[in-house]
Amino acid sequence: MSTHAHAHGDVETGVYGLMVEFDTPEALLAAARRVGESGYKNVDAYSPFPVHGVDEALGARTILPWLIFGGGLTGGLSGFAMQAFASAIHYPINVDGKPLVSWPSFMPITFELTVLFASATAVFGMLFLNGLPRPYNPVFNSPGFDQASQDRFFLCIEAKDPKFDLVETSRFLEGLGPKTINEVPF
Numbered sequence: 110m111s112t113h114a115h116a117h118g119d120v121e122t123g124v125y126g127l128m129v130e131f132d133t134p135e136a137l138l139a140a141a142r143r144v145g146e147s148g149y150k151n152v153d154a155y156s157p158f159p160v161h162g163v164d165e166a167l168g169a170r171t172i173l174p175w176l177i178f179g180g181g182l183t184g185g186l187s188g189f190a191m192q193a194f195a196s197a198i199h200y201p202i203n204v205d206g207k208p209l210v211s212w213p214s215f216m217p218i219t220f221e222l223t224v225l226f227a228s229a230t231a232v233f234g235m236l237f238l239n240g241l242p243r244p245y246n247p248v249f250n251s252p253g254f255d256q257a258s259q260d261r262f263f264l265c266i267e268a269k270d271p272k273f274d275l276v277e278t279s280r281f282l283e284g285l286g287p288k289t290i291n292e293v294p295f
Contacts, residue, residue, distance in 0.1 A: 125247035125295050126151075126267035127278055128254070129287035134160040137262035140285040141166035144264065147281065151270035155248070155263040176234045177227050184226025188219040251293045265293060 131137045138160055144152055145166045154163045189212075196202075197209040236242070248254055248265055257263050264287075266278055275292075282290050 123295055124268050124275060125250075125293040126265045126270075126273070127275075127282055128248060128251040128263055128265045128291045128293050129282050129285060130253060130256075130289045130291075131262040131264070131287055134158075134262055136286070137264060138162050138166060140264050140287070143285060144266065147272075149266050149270050149272055149278075151267040151273070153248075153265050153267070155254070155257040155265070157258050157260060157262075160262070171238060173231070173234050173238060177231045180230025180234075181223045181227030185219050185223035187226075188222030189215055192218055247293050247295050251291050253289065253291075 137154060141154055141163045145168050152167050192215045193210045201209050266273060
């Protein structure tokens with residue numbers, strides 16, 4: 110295993126990773142399953158459309174649902190608290206003996222702020238967790254990668270993966286039956 114890996118690849122070889130190309134989504138999914146079972150963690154798949162099961166095969170996990178829940182909870186609580194503070198403390202008006210904190214009347218604003226905070230958290234959380242905006246990625250240098258948005262399916266094992274070894278990983282990828290295998294330079 111290379112001992113000179115850093116956050117963007119392998120300094121010693123100047124390689125970002127190894128990219129394999131497939132003709133069909135079924136071949137990509139089968140390869141993703143084998144790569145995931147082999148213990149590689151820093152892997153990404155590229156395809157012109159979503160391929161069901163690839164994320165699970167590669168062991169992709171995200172905290173985004175928990176962030177969205179937290180954002181929605183924060184929005185709902187802040188909406189309710191804002192209205193309760195305004196009607197009971199900051200500007201109390203007793204109308205026909207009704208309670209100052211009348212929670213049923215607070216529900217529309219509470220709901221709207223829950224949705225607003227949850228959706229904003231979803232958008233900005235997704236952008237942050239995906240590392241976007243990213244105008245440049247070394248995989249763009251891989252030969253034929255421009256077909257990833259049309260009719261080709263790619264899988265890249267990055268050199269920063271703890272299990273990555275240029276020779277051994279290349280042999281492993283050859284066993285997956287890809288159309289091509291390319292080293293991805295920085």
